[in-house]
Amino acid sequence: MSAICLDIRDLSAVLPNGQRVLRSVSLAVQPGEVRALVGESGAGKTMIGKAVLGVLPSSVRIVEGDMLLEGEDLGKLQPKARRTLIGARTALIPQDPLTALNPSRRIGPQMTDRLVRILGWSGEKADTRIRQLLDEVQIRDPDRVLKSYPHELSGGMRQRVLIAAAFAAEPRLIVADEPTTALDVTVQKQILRLIVQLQREHGTAILFVTHDLGVVAKISQRVSVLYAGKVVEEADTAALFAAPQHPYTRALMAATPRYTDPFASLKPVDEAVLAGLASEIAAADQAWRRSHG
Amino acid sequence: MAEPLFSVRRLKVALPDMTRKPLIGRAPLVEILKGLDFDLPRGSVTGIVGESGSGKSTLGRALVRLLEPSAGSITFDGRDITHLPEAELRPLRRNLQMIFQDPMSSLNPRRTIASIIAAPLKQNGLGDNLKARVAEALQRVGLPQSFASRYRHELSGGQRQRVGIARALALSPKFVLADEIVSGLDVSTQAQILTLLEKLAAEMGLTVAFISHDLSVIRRLCRQVIVMREGVIVEASATDALFDKPQQAYTRDLIAAIPLPEIDAGWLDIPAAAKAPT
């Protein structure tokens, strides 16, 4: 029996103005599971990932909830111990590749640094591993890429560099924040294959943030749908695609474009659904305020 | 038919390859774009798709003349802008807009969203009524007015992307290059942005070059599509023809790799033919 890889319970976070950005989010990711996290732009998907990794902006405050990484309560650990644990067991594929890389350092040392410093690998081992992964993410010319500065790479190459860096350490959990937005579909498919391989061989769990329901359908086992910081639906992927329960999920599904039938899709969520969501959120907030004085 | 807004002939762009720079002297040039020919008709939306690293963003930078081509010519609105110096480009800039692929780094961390959207307006003589213009720009991309006073790090990825869109469209340019602008947006927000682009193209004659990896969106939005690989155009044709009868193997591979939003257990399996011998 293995512990739940990531267990988020009733997580609430507030902005300085007192508004909640995360509304009692609960989410459990099993080892070897790809959990898709979808939802509106600005719903708080990135916020959840940052909360887990302990890198929330200082203006956002966690007011309630627990986060357990492989059974260890992150909230009960000393800051240093927490950082070490997170550093050793998790990796992030950030949403903004260019800002996540140091503009004045070459790619090579930036990628190997983490392996050498945090995981104590030898430089040679790190280098071999990185090269192998660059090859697997279909970087054609690894020598050039390793010697380049971030701005000399294309958007998709930067994204692949960060994917390779995250995979290299074989972490227990990867928070992948829209990791394939800059990748063409053939490379994307290869990355998805790699994820499945990692999942099978090492039992890596992945929290996969994306807007692409096509990707969700192909790779995830479970899905959480987020709206305004609240999980409005959570289901097995197959069940969700067979019969979405929440009106918002249904609206998202209906709006997802298909090249086979382009004009049937891409429409805004309709007013009635939005009104329903607004009252659902308001009710949740009211209940929360009541129980928290 | 009217002359196209852009005519691009045998366009080549070469950049210095700093990784092969000798200790003294210049870095050797690598050719990123290897001779491209195409036209962008006025008021049209043209899709640009292709392999990651094939030179789409570089092409965009050359079209809006952030880069100077090394050969060939770019004619914009009847004028050869291939080698125009920066000072002569400046009056044209208002009509040559680009929305960048990386929304985070394309916004100045020290400026508020309002000042980021206002700067190009002021610079291009649209400084009257600034507040109202900024408010309208935010509203068009579905961002609340309260965001005007925020900084880039206080927004989500998709919200940042929409700031970039708002900023470029606020100038009512003749041309905008949209580099992967909807991949970070949920589908209903995508719908809003695409509808906005369609409307501007139809009503204001806005010409759009739309770089995207999302072929479903391309099929919906674009009249013609350019497929790129390794710095050359492998196929260019009307959208429906491209999807229905792709001529090139690469185009067929692309279409085959589109993940449709439906469960398909075998989708990720590697086809037997492509498997490496063990």
Place this chain on the structure above:
Amino acid sequence: MDEGRARRRGVPPRLWLAGGWLLLALLAAIFAPLVAPQDPLAQDLMLERLPPFWMAGADPGYWLGTDSLGRDLLSRLIFGGRIAFIVAFAAAIAACLVGSALGLIAGYFGGWADRIISRIVDVWMAFPPVLFAILLVAVLGTGLSSVILAIAIIDWTRFCRVIRAETMGQSRMDYVENARIAGYGRIGIMLREVLPNVVPSIVALLSLEMGIAVIVEAILSFVNLSISTDDPTWGGIIAEGRLSIHQAWWVLVFPLVTLILTVLSFSQFGEALKTRFDPVLR
């Protein structure tokens, strides 16, 4: 979870400590004639080598004791602070203006400008700084302004190097190209877009440089190359203290402690300011 996570808002304690010490020392230096208990130059051989106030034989008017000529140590430190602060501010600001401007140009324009400026910096850095300072003062002559000039001439490279690297990193960000798209000229972009993003580093360096200027001035005074030997300077007091270390350790220890506290405070203050200036880290 709550209290463990709740981040402390407002001013961090190290900023309080560092800023407090600097403010105290600065005010004392500005109002030296009012706050100094004694005339710093008045010698009284009857009072030579009085110990600090808590030791046996101390005199209540002489808190930190006296030196071998019977001059009040506290008053000398306060008056020495005047010169330390004048040198710190003037030299650091001069070095900062020159170095940051050149660094910004080299980093933003690159090419020839960068090659020339970087080469000059390399040549400059080849000289050992303290020797360079001694040499310069020897050439320029002693005196307050030549000390300031010498420090600025030596240390502009520190600003230039850091600001160049930082500017180069910033210039690679897409917002710089975005400003070109908006129709801004090169110099406008450098000043409007890039400069504000390197200001936090400039501020931190400036504060650090003030600390360094204090040390360099002390070293020059120590080797008797600063300003006239009559005026008390921290370096001068340390030099005298060294001679009487066995009889009166306080004449050496107090100025050293003052010097170290000031230098550390400057660097801490700079770091803290940098974080406060940064909207992202704030």
